[in-house]
Amino acid sequence: MKLFSLKEHNTTPAKEIAAGVTTFLTMAYILMVNPGMLGVIGNGMTGPAVFTATAIASAIATLVMAFAANLPIALAPGMGLNAIFTYQVVGQMGYSWQIALTAVFLEGILFVALSFFNVREAIVRAIPPNLKRAIAVGIGLFITLIGFSNAGVIVHGATILQLGDLVRPGPALLAVLGLVIMVILYVLKVPGAILIGIAAATLIGIPMGVTSVPDNFSPVSLPAAPLLFKFDFSQVWSLKFFTVFFTFLFIDIFDTVGTLVGVTTQAGLINKKGEIPRIKQALLADAAGTVAGAALGTSTVTSYVESAAGVAAGGRTGLTALTTAGLFLLALFFSPLFLLVPSAATAPALIMVGFLMMQAVTAIDFSDPTEGIPSFLAIAIMPFAYSVSEGIIWSVLAYVICKAVTGKFRDISVVTWVLFAIFLLRKIFA
Numbered sequence: 001m002k003l004f005s006l007k008e009h010n011t012t013p014a015k016e017i018a019a020g021v022t023t024f025l026t027m028a029y030i031l032m033v034n035p036g037m038l039g040v041i042g043n044g045m046t047g048p049a050v051f052t053a054t055a056i057a058s059a060i061a062t063l064v065m066a067f068a069a070n071l072p073i074a075l076a077p078g079m080g081l082n083a084i085f086t087y088q089v090v091g092q093m094g095y096s097w098q099i100a101l102t103a104v105f106l107e108g109i110l111f112v113a114l115s116f117f118n119v120r121e122a123i124v125r126a127i128p129p130n131l132k133r134a135i136a137v138g139i140g141l142f143i144t145l146i147g148f149s150n151a152g153v154i155v156h157g158a159t160i161l162q163l164g165d166l167v168r169p170g171p172a173l174l175a176v177l178g179l180v181i182m183v184i185l186y187v188l189k190v191p192g193a194i195l196i197g198i199a200a201a202t203l204i205g206i207p208m209g210v211t212s213v214p215d216n217f218s219p220v221s222l223p224a225a226p227l228l229f230k231f232d233f234s235q236v237w238s239l240k241f242f243t244v245f246f247t248f249l250f251i252d253i254f255d256t257v258g259t260l261v262g263v264t265t266q267a268g269l270i271n272k273k274g275e276i277p278r279i280k281q282a283l284l285a286d287a288a289g290t291v292a293g294a295a296l297g298t299s300t301v302t303s304y305v306e307s308a309a310g311v312a313a314g315g316r317t318g319l320t321a322l323t324t325a326g327l328f329l330l331a332l333f334f335s336p337l338f339l340l341v342p343s344a345a346t347a348p349a350l351i352m353v354g355f356l357m358m359q360a361v362t363a364i365d366f367s368d369p370t371e372g373i374p375s376f377l378a379i380a381i382m383p384f385a386y387s388v389s390e391g392i393i394w395s396v397l398a399y400v401i402c403k404a405v406t407g408k409f410r411d412i413s414v415v416t417w418v419l420f421a422i423f424l425l426r427k428i429f430a
Helices: 013-027 030-039 047-069 081-092 097-116 119-126 129-151 171-187 193-208 239-266 279-296 307-312 318-331 343-363 369-385 388-405 414-429
Strands: 075-077 301-303
Touching: 013 193, 013 307, 013 318, 013 343, 030 047, 030 075, 030 081, 047 075, 047 279, 047 301, 047 318, 075 279, 081 097, 081 239, 097 119, 097 239, 097 279, 119 239, 119 279, 119 414, 129 171, 129 239, 129 307, 129 343, 129 369, 129 388, 171 193, 171 343, 193 343, 239 279, 239 301, 239 307, 239 343, 239 388, 279 301, 307 318, 307 343, 369 388, 388 414
Parallel strands: none
Antiparallel strands: 075 301
16 A cells, blocks of 8 residues: 555545545446436437446546546546537537547547646646635535535525425435434544445435335446447537537636645645645546547546545545546446435535535635635635536636735736636637
8 A cells, every 4th residue: 555655644545445435426426427418419329338438437537546646536527518518519519429529539638738738737836825725615515515406405496596395205305314324423433424324325215215226136237338439520620619629628627627626625635835746647637537538438527526525534545546446447347236326325425525625714814805705706606606617717817806906916926817818708708
């Protein structure tokens, strides 16, 4: 275990493995959601093929993160990006899924180049310390909302949002019971509280009818063949294709940056200078996963905010990521077993992580409005706009404006000015 420097990170193999399992369970929904979303495209893109591509691409990217960056962060095809792939690029714009995969593939190639030349690293370093803390808090609220929403604890209603049905047996009640179990175990300092809570909620869900165990259940199944190298380069020089390419590129850059900042802050891995260790290698993992995913037949791969659940369970090194990657590969052959865990059972883990990530708010300097207002926008917009990247965009715009009008130009780095210009142009011409 010297490879992962466990002693230096004050952790143990047991903690790391438990954290990796926790991360996997909180993001395993992508193995169900991604095939369902991309599978509706049809014309050769089938759910089973996408399932295989999703599992393998996630494992490849997470393995790179484990060994190259030694960070407890897992990767998989991004939520939101898969919706853009299916409903915007293929649906509204009328492109074939082969052309859409080509855009993802070329985006990944460019990401590799940007990572080698430290462009993406420079973007991460340009985010001021208070905004980094705010991003962590914003992501915490964002994944809390995801958890509440997935379980039906928070639903659309007469108001914008309201409480769901917490009385009758169902996903919402199961999520609340799971959360109660996790909270009790956590305050009693029981190791693996989040993982135990997920397992307990899954079992409780069986008599409640939430955890569905099919008749003649068999945990083993052979994986389907992925859609290898199904590219179409016929439209790459068109302006319309560039729009598709840039959309994937832009969202992935800032979702990844936000996730890396938030999760490493929560894990206490950011150094005294506010820098993420081995950020170049971490960004390269994201790029490599995107290239591999496109070659296998799935949408853009990105770092997952659900990795914070593993961090909350004690994960601090790449061994956590290695464990998660191994489970993605295992899922190829035991998908029926893994798919038994309902989202209502993993939702409490996301809610607990939201609480843990909220603690970074105490280090934000709200007494200075040029720091506090941009930080507040990052925290508020991420859950309200349901977007990590939008929270970053608005917070950077506010940061530059607040600093400029008060004459604090020294606080604004060159890269931050560049980001400000890019974000402003995007908002004007979006």
